[in-house]
Each structure stands twice: as structure tokens, then as C-alpha cells.
Amino acid sequence: MPGFEIFGQEEREQVGDVLETGVLFRYGFDGARKDHWKAKTFETELAQRLGVSYAHLCASGTAALGTAMAACGVGAGDEVIVPPFTFVATVEAVLMAGAVPVFAEIDETLCLSPEAVEAALTPATKAVIPVHMCGSMARIDELKQLCDSKGLILLEDACQSVGATYQGDALGSFGKAGCFSFDPVKTITCGEGGAVITNDKDIYLAADAYADHGHDHIGTDRGAEDHLIIGTNYRISELNAAVGLAQLRKLDWILDTQRHNKAVIKEAITGVSGVAFRQLPDPAGDSATFLTFFMPDLDKARQAVAALSAAGVDGCFHWFDNNWHYIRKWNHFHSLKASARLAVEALPNIPDYNRIHLPQSDAIMQRAISMQIKLGWTPEQLEERARTTAKVLQDI
Numbered sequence: 001m002p003g004f005e006i007f008g009q010e011e012r013e014q015v016g017d018v019l020e021t022g023v024l025f026r027y028g029f030d031g032a033r034k035d036h037w038k039a040k041t042f043e044t045e046l047a048q049r050l051g052v053s054y055a056h057l058c059a060s061g062t063a064a065l066g067t068a069m070a071a072c073g074v075g076a077g078d079e080v081i082v083p084p085f086t087f088v089a090t091v092e093a094v095l096m097a098g099a100v101p102v103f104a105e106i107d108e109t110l111c112l113s114p115e116a117v118e119a120a121l122t123p124a125t126k127a128v129i130p131v132h133m134c135g136s137m138a139r140i141d142e143l144k145q146l147c148d149s150k151g152l153i154l155l156e157d158a159c160q161s162v163g164a165t166y167q168g169d170a171l172g173s174f175g176k177a178g179c180f181s182f183d184p185v186k187t188i189t190c191g192e193g194g195a196v197i198t199n200d201k202d203i204y205l206a207a208d209a210y211a212d213h214g215h216d217h218i219g220t221d222r223g224a225e226d227h228l229i230i231g232t233n234y235r236i237s238e239l240n241a242a243v244g245l246a247q248l249r250k251l252d253w254i255l256d257t258q259r260h261n262k263a264v265i266k267e268a269i270t271g272v273s274g275v276a277f278r279q280l281p282d283p284a285g286d287s288a289t290f291l292t293f294f295m296p297d298l299d300k301a302r303q304a305v306a307a308l309s310a311a312g313v314d315g316c317f318h319w320f321d322n323n324w325h326y327i328r329k330w331n332h333f334h335s336l337k338a339s340a341r342l343a344v345e346a347l348p349n350i351p352d353y354n355r356i357h358l359p360q361s362d363a364i365m366q367r368a369i370s371m372q373i374k375l376g377w378t379p380e381q382l383e384e385r386a387r388t389t390a391k392v393l394q395d396i
């Protein structure tokens, strides 16, 4: 997820436009801004690039998730099905909405299993949030079918997978809304930022209002605007949007480079005894930010990560032992440790998160290792990495 690797003149020029006028706010100041509308332009180009009708930028991916839920009508007491393998932000956003995170198993796509989602449904289920982890996709067509048939809201967390597609359509475009993050470690970054995309005009208008105190953004006098709904401030600044705009224009090059680099390493370890690969519902649509493979068991996975690191192959993650991306180590969440009483604690039926039992996900995550794919590897470094990785895994 290496947008940070490629800052250059393009980013500096975009930021320079904003600094030159001093208009850091995305709305208004029409006279002073010399026609620089970085957030607006980023939104237009993002929607176009992803083939959807609308995009709305937010202050972060977490803010985008909160905005999307609010815009889709997901709130207090609603059950929202989420995967146990995600960045913890997905779960935070559900809690902050006053909704109840309900965990369902993942499958070998590393994303929500449609069968497990169906098994987790209750009369209180309102939405399903599949998370397209590590650059690739859930079985999104099946999840969409399930949500459509049950009248549930499908909301995609595509924060890690901008530019990835399933059967030609952008991840994030299948649900009622899709969310992206442009934080410092994502495929494209703007420092801090995120986006909600949708094809639904009402959802877009609600997101646009929610993320800016409910403002309807009609007319040119902010003080005279009406309020559509109660909202909050999840706005992005023009400085951040300027960086993101330059990065978005590099997305196709980023994807091509990642796909090439990933293919070289994957080829090198294909056929190594005991090594299997993550299931990709549409390999052509993988954004290739990570190469994820499975070792035969937990011990071998731990050995492999240690041996790869010792051999100088950096950037390999064993999520099962990681504090951030798998539920097993979210101790603060298990006990709902918060600085203040959470809305969900007022509900009669919240699950006991200390007792979440997800044996299928555990078994998959124990074996999974993800190698981050970088843009900056020289051909020699790439060859060396491919060779060393294959040798280390063979020896195990």
C-alpha cells in the first residue's frame, strides 16, 4: 500500500496551488481561491475513475465509514455484520454509530463468507460490511445477492483496495455505498482522508450533508444554507485533497507496477511444497498491494515469518499475531473498554465480545502470511526477493 513511496513534483504542485491562495477550506471563498477546488476535483475524478455517479471526500476512512452508515440509515441498535479480519476502524465506526457489530466467519478470500453471513442474520440485522482486505476482494456478487434477497444494506469497506475490481466493476461500487481510505499507508494517500462512493443520489446528498454539520451546500452563502439533517464535521481540507488528487492521477501506474511485482514473486513460490495462495474471486481485478499465501499450519507460518525477516525479506505480516487487524488481539474491544459509556452498552442484547468464537477464521488466519508489494523495488531487488522467498519457504 505504497502511495507514500512516490511523492513528487505532482503533489508539490497541487499543494502549491492551495498555499498560494491560502484557501484551505473546501467550501466557499469563491473569489479568493482562484478557481482551485481540490476536494471537488478529486471527487469528480475519483467517481469517474471508479465508474460511479458520486464520491464524497471525508477526513479519514473511518469518517467515511461513519458517514456512509449515517447516510444509509444505519444507527442505534441495528446489527451490522462485520468480519473479524479487518482494520479495527470498521468495528469502531459501527460502535460510534450506536450499532452492534456482529461477527461472521471469513473464508479463504480472507473476507466475509456469504454462507457465514447468512448464518449470522437475525431480525435486527440491518447491514453487512464486507471488507475487501489487502487489495483483493470478497465474493462480492454472492454477498450482494444475499443482501438484495434479504433487504439488507450492503456497505463495502474498500479502504485497502482502491482500484481493485470484480468482473470489471470497482470494489466499493456494488453496495449502497463504498468507503475508501487515503491514510499514510494506503495505495494512494493524502496524509489523512477517505471517501464514500455511491450511485444513489439521496445517499450522496445525505453523506455530503452529514460530513459537514448537515449543510445542504445550496447557494454561495454558507451562513444562509439550510440543514438537511443533524451531522458532524468529517470534512477533508484542501491541503489533503490536493495531495490526494495528484496521487489519484498516478493510480493506474501504481496498479500496473504492483501487479507486475506481485506476479514475479508469486511465480517464484508457486509449486513450493506446502504453500497455497489466498483465493481471489477475480484474479484480474486484484490490486496486488499484497501477496498472501498460506503455510500448512500455525507453527510453520510463525517459522516462515521469522525466517523471511532474518533473510532480509521485510514487509511480511502474520495477521494472527498482529495487534491491529485480527479480532484475537483486540483486548480493548473484547471488554468494550472505552473512555465513556458506549451507546451499545444501553442495549439489552449486545454480544459478549469476550466470547466470540470463530474457529474457521482462526484456522485461516493462523496460516496466512501477507507480503507487502512495493513500487520502488529495482528489477534486481525484485529478483533477489523472489529467489530468497522461494528458498526460505522451501527450507521450511
Ligand SMILES: *Cc1c(COP(=O)(O)O)cnc(C)c1O
Pocket (backbone or CB within 6 Å): 060, 061, 062, 063, 086, 087, 089, 090, 131, 157, 159, 160, 180, 181, 182, 183, 193, 194
Ligand atoms: C485504513 C482502514 C480503515 C480506516 O481508514 P483511516 O483513513 O485510517 O481512518 C478502515 N478500514 C480498513 C479495512 C482500513 O484498512
